[in-house]
Amino acid sequence: MTNPSQKIVIIGAGPAGLLLAHYLLCRQQYHIEIYDRRPDPRQASLNEQRSFPISLQKRGRKALQAIPGLEDAIAQQAIVCQGTVIHSKTKARDIPRDNPTLTIDRSRLVLTLINQLTNTYPDTVLKLKFDCACQHINAANQTVSLQTATGQTFSTSYDRLIGADGARSQVRTELVAHHGLTCNQTYVPDAYKSIFLARTNADQNIELAPDRIHTSNIGRNNRIVLAPQPNGQLHGAFIFNAENNPLEEFTTKEEILTYFEEKLPVFRQLMNDTEADELLHRPVARLVTVKCDRFHQGDHILLIGDAAHAVSPSIGQGCNSSLEDIQLINQLLDQFQDDWSQVLPQFSQQRVPEAHALKDLSDYSFPRSTPLIIEFFLRLTLGRKLHQWFPQWFQPFVFDLVLDSDLSYAEVLNLSQGWINKVKRSMAS
Ligand SMILES: Cc1cc2nc3c(=O)[nH]c(=O)nc-3n(C[C@H](O)[C@H](O)[C@H](O)COP(=O)(O)OP(=O)(O)OC[C@H]3O[C@@H](n4cnc5c(N)ncnc54)[C@H](O)[C@@H]3O)c2cc1C
Numbered sequence: 076m077t078n079p080s081q082k083i084v085i086i087g088a089g090p091a092g093l094l095l096a097h098y099l100l101c102r103q104q105y106h107i108e109i110y111d112r113r114p115d116p117r118q119a120s121l122n123e124q125r126s127f128p129i130s131l132q133k134r135g136r137k138a139l140q141a142i143p144g145l146e147d148a149i150a151q152q153a154i155v156c157q158g159t160v161i162h163s164k165t166k167a168r169d170i171p172r173d174n175p176t177l178t179i180d181r182s183r184l185v186l187t188l189i190n191q192l193t194n195t196y197p198d199t200v201l202k203l204k205f206d207c208a209c210q211h212i213n214a215a216n217q218t219v220s221l222q223t224a225t226g227q228t229f230s231t232s233y234d235r236l237i238g239a240d241g242a243r244s245q246v247r248t249e250l251v252a253h254h255g256l257t258c259n260q261t262y263v264p265d266a267y268k269s270i271f272l273a274r275t276n277a278d279q280n281i282e283l284a285p286d287r288i289h290t291s292n293i294g295r296n297n298r299i300v301l302a303p304q305p306n307g308q309l310h311g312a313f314i315f316n317a318e319n320n321p322l323e324e325f326t327t328k329e330e331i332l333t334y335f336e337e338k339l340p341v342f343r344q345l346m347n348d349t350e351a352d353e354l355l356h357r358p359v360a361r362l363v364t365v366k367c368d369r370f371h372q373g374d375h376i377l378l379i380g381d382a383a384h385a386v387s388p389s390i391g392q393g394c395n396s397s398l399e400d401i402q403l404i405n406q407l408l409d410q411f412q413d414d415w416s417q418v419l420p421q422f423s424q425q426r427v428p429e430a431h432a433l434k435d436l437s438d439y440s441f442p443r444s445t446p447l448i449i450e451f452f453l454r455l456t457l458g459r460k461l462h463q464w465f466p467q468w469f470q471p472f473v474f475d476l477v478l479d480s481d482l483s484y485a486e487v488l489n490l491s492q493g494w495i496n497k498v499k500r501s502m503a504s
Pocket of ligand 1: 086087088089090091092110111112113127128129130131181207208209210239240241242243244245246267312362379380381382388390391392393394395396397
């Protein structure tokens with residue numbers, strides 16, 4: 076390994092920051108320091124971690140495949156899902172997919188990215204520090220100050236600083252406050268609680284398919300999305316309107332169990348008393364979307380992943396697009412021979428329109444009014460068949476274009492503008 080020259084400080088050890096570390100270390104001319112404000116996931120309990128399923132399709136997987144052994148290591152912790160089962164009170168409808176998705180819990184994804192990094196690189200080129208929150212940036216001196224969990228502050232210098240610190244990014248907040256970055260931050264109407272169920276209940280003769288995402292709409296605004304795990308469990312999110320949490324009034328686990336018994340008996344049979352009690356007390360997470368006019372500041376600071384462009388998880392593209400960011404950075408580093416003064420503005424120029432298109436697709440692909448929800452499922456099922464039979468007359472539905480094609484998000488938005496505008500109008504009214 077040649078003598079690494081530039082010091083890259085990455086704030087945030089999520090999927091985006093960790094994958095960037097892999098790519099940069101492969102280039103053998105950087106040394107990396109990563110800081111995250113949370114505890115080290117290698118030591119933290121499941122309850123201390125951010126746990127929800129992430130589905131990765133072609134876009135995200137392509138970015139993983141360039142790092143030797145990485146996709147295989149992730150696949151060992153993931154499940155290949157071949158479609159979705161939509162459960163209602165009385166029946167279950169299977170919607171298979173031609174192209175499988177790799178479904179993995181966020182905490183397992185992060186853990187695998189960390190283990191692959193630490194198994195490959197020595198601590199002379201890679202430092203990973205947890206319980207350290209970014210506080211301020213001094214762009215003139217190229218230093219960043221951080222605070223440990225015990226309240227001590229320290230600062231570190233950087234050649235390049237990468238804000239990979241998620242939707243509520245402190246790096247972004249500093250750029251808005253001191254460097255004229257324009258950024259719109261909006262709360263999504265949805266909030267969620269993580270939920271963990273068994274996939275089978277032998278006593279009740281229930282076994283949900285091990286290769287499907289399991290989902291259900293409970294009324295108009297509540298839904299549950301569950302993904303099978305390698306350990307035979309289902310991990311997922313119970314999603315509801317933040318103004319109207321259906322579990323808010325409950326004070327006992329029995330009330331939780333009764334709620335699921337009434338709304339979704341099959342999921343009640345897969346929930347034990349401990350989970351009902353933990354679900355009751357688990358915190359509610361709010362979701363924020365982010366729209367920035369650029370992702371870089373000068374020649375030295377860059378925002379990536381959710382810090383740059385957090386979107387609603389409704390079409391499951393936040394992580395896929397965050398991983399795509401890293402692939403583009405690598406291409407630009409190749410193109411400009413690691414001249415970051417050219418890479419950073421190019422990244423903004425190419426990625427901002429994509430991020431804005433993805434935000435529209437995420438906000439408006441999934442409708443909320445009953446007639447449009449019916450039309451949505453018709454387009455998803457009947458529309459797909461019509462496209463197979465008469466491709467010259469029926470183009471693929473927005474979901475299929477996002478999940479299965481290589482088209483850019485801007486191209487998908489262009490092709491799907493009719494549907495997106497329809498959903499937008501229905502929401503406005
Ligand atoms: C319920 C749910 C389901 C989802 N499903 C999908 C899906 O199916 N497919 C998909 O593609 N995407 C999905 N997403 C989106 C996906 O989780 C995110 O897009 C992805 O995690 C973004 O990665 P990131 O590394 O940019 O940010 P994050 O994963 O948010 O990581 C940011 C890291 O920065 C750290 N940090 C924050 N502030 C600081 C600070 N001040 N100092 C130091 N560190 C800091 C955090 O602790 C965290 O570790 C889903 C999201 C949710 C909430």
